[in-house]
Amino acid sequence: MIEKKDQTEYIIKETAKRLFFKEGKFNATTQEIADAAGVNRTLINYYFRSRNNLFKTVFDEAKKMEVNKIDSIMLSNLDFKQKISHFIDTSLEMNHEYPYLETYIVSQINQGLTYKRENVKEQSEEFFKNVKKAMEEGIIEPMEPIQFLLNMVSLINFPLAMRPLLQENLQITDEVYQQLLKDRKEIVLKTLFKN
Template sequence: MPLKNTGTEQHIKDTAKRLLFAEGKLHATTQEIADAAGVNRTALHYYFRSRDQLIAAIFQEAMRDLSQRLNECMTAEQPFKAKTENIIAVFLKHMIAFPYQETFLVTEINTLGKQLISDIQSAPVKSYLKEAAAEMEKGTIEKMDPVHFLMNLFSLLSYPLIMAPLYKKLFQVSAKDFRELIDERGKLIVRLLFKNK
């Protein structure tokens, strides 16, 4: 049996990510993924025996990427507000490029269970929460359980993008206008989370 070409394997995963995360084709078949990747289905099955195996590999890569972005942002040597602004900028940029990734991750976690979540590191999050608590003592943000502060931050970032198809219809806005609203959110989120001092 020939050796597997890791370049082809990664190309298949990258193509699947584009279909799932950028285009929202969450139920793409192995045939659709193979066609988009420019390989036949036999080749795809050579690298991934089933769609489930391919989806699991994509999920693990996405979770590693999420964990890495969180770690880099949360451990940066910056004042807390600047660090939070950076988290917002980094995550909004990623979410705009891959608007369906959050939906994919939540769906897979709910379908396959918590055992999938192995790559998220808690130390950077604990450090960030400790900094949030210190900022609350300084009075720069409202006093609350710091976990609520972080959940608020992530909710303000991700929920509008997860709900984008409904919001575009509900508010009668074009894709371009909705993108402009999302571009405004970074500064708006900072104003909502931090007190003006």
């Protein structure tokens, strides 16, 4: 009995994640989620108590995915350029699976949900120390370390977040856009690094 409960709860949560992160349906109703999950809408209230609790659970999972992505790379022993290269790969892979994840997180923050992380100060200090060292070694242009971070995030995330608009306006198929994103890694690295 517990296994079925856990399975139903899991199906509801994964369906909500699919609708939000993969299909971009941020305003999906509990009825739409229930229909897509193949369950009765009352089960959403049974397992999550309310629509808001389900949304908070999904938002927390989104945060966890982002934190795990960042931590697995920035806390590694790779050299700085390899870390950035790996970060690009992971960002693009995650976007392939969940194209609307970052957009969802930003939209939820704009609606008042918080996105606080532990150890942010220590991790950002470590990242900026790596940026300064890379500048001293001459592999990136001198700038405020935060500018390097803004450049990196913009170069990676802007094409991901703007995908629907760009595809619609430029009449680009999913396959062609996916290839553009794959080609993007080398372009981003050449833009960020001197060699």
